Amino acid sequence: MGPAPAQAAAAAHAAALDLGIDPATLTRTAAGSTSTVFLGSGIAVIVAAPGADLDDVSRRVDLAADLARDARFVRPRWDGARDVGGRVVTAWDLVPVDTGPVDWQSAGAALRALHAVSAGAYRDRHGLADLGSLADVSAGIERARECRRIPASAAVVLRRAVDRLTDEIAPHRRDLVVVHGDLHAPNLIHGRGGAVLCDTDEIGVGPAAYDLGMLLDPLRSAVPRASLGDFVRGYGAPLPPLPVRRSFARVAHLRRTVALLTVPASSAHARFYEAARLGAWQAMDRDWSADLVPVVALPPGRRARLAARRLRPF
Template sequence: MSTLDELRQRLPPWHDETSSRAVDAAVGLARSHGLRVEEPTVLADVVSVVVHLRPAPVVARIPTHLTELRQPIADWLRREIDVTTFLAGQGAPVITPSGELPPGPHEHDGFTISFWSYVEPDPDRTASTDDYAAMLVDLHSVLREYPGNLPLLAPVANEVPLGLAALDRARGVLTDSEIDQLRSAADRLRPWWEAPSGDLQPLHGDVHTETLIHGRDGLVWCDFEDACLGPREWDLSMLFWSDPEAVARHHNPDPDRMRALSELRALHLALSVVAFHTSVPHVDGWEEGVRVFLSTLGTDAGSVPASG
């Protein structure tokens, strides 16, 4: 089981009144564009709501709690649409922005909404870590040709400072030593997100165990909201936690960079959970998620090589 899978098992679903309003907003907007929607079906609901607008072959994605951390959220969704439109044009296997109505991003009833093509998953098939590692080779090759501008490691640059600023409010739930460990790790890893050395390229930005969907016609990539510029090891980091041999077999990453970016990913996820807690305090068990990621962080000053 990967670290992220363990965290997801510990944290409860976040469905609340905001989620219901988000679904209503997406349905209303889709109908205003002439789309027939009879049975909206929620596919996911954590920090964004993902809803299949049945019977139409359209999925709406509506950031809910995610907007507490990412402003303006429309910029993130616009990058996702731009990158996936480019990839689809190059023949890459991706879930495409909807052709049934304008994909957006749209502002409607207080929500920012994007629309996507629905891909029916094959319930009998699941992508393996080896599948992810193998397919990332081709995805990275196509992404290198992306002509648009992307921010440097956008999720880290956005969420890590917010999480650090929220640490004092986490006292009493996290221990002083845990807070010190997070701050120390941020100091050690700062060069890796502010000025990483070596080759940088456009990245997916958030590769984990739910960013490949096994459709009836094969595997397709999704969820490019975190698309950014950075070292390719960033995209490999959570795969490395699950199966380092698969990563080595397909990518042969630099060991020092792989170790540093894996730690940076753990720091980013830990501090994202801290920041989310300050915005969505009714979610219980969040501190256990932080501790899952803390366990993967080095504790000594020499644990991560210098970026330069």
């Protein structure tokens, strides 16, 4: 185990002692670019990657605490985050997962509960961004171009996508709700007591179609076709038309693409994914009527073949 993983494990063990549980019960279940997750006796301990900002993470924990009170969201054990051995650590109630058939009606109700909280109050209290605006995406493209993370030809394609999407979503930006902003399957926990949401990293305000478009993305919908009726019954409102959902799904994917361009690609794996994302937007630029193909929607075998070709879309 290298220094960073060992430090994360030590921080998680210290947090467990503070929470009054035996550190020996902790099991590391996931390690990504932003955090390492440990599960134990009724808790989840998340150790942020080195360099995480304590105040920023604490703000996101405070947001989760409010959402746990007002909607169906995971509940933090601590007020804010803590510095434990030089690492930023958060602790959460562990949601017992239901391993049986997914209750999609409960999932719809969980999303509806989020969309029902007061967008104005949450925006004022937590400084939530307007995800229906693409101003941040435009600024991110300029930064990526200025620091030579992308060639000029890629910037042109991404700017055209911003212009098209801005026009498409303009008529649908009037009714703002609190939106999750990153609503894909891993952020929807199917608990024994019903579905709950997790992850506050991208929460903002915007049209409900932002979440519904991403969750029901045409090429990788989290909700099976046969269960869509159950989901809609739980959500309690008609779905926006498919063209509207598709536009907002594209907005979410474009925002993600540009956000990742601000982080240097540190490995061949990261460079492949970056090239594949840019290639998807290049394909969309040629045929805007086609469905966007996120690289994660590709079958693993095809992904591997693309990686072997060392994609250079621009």
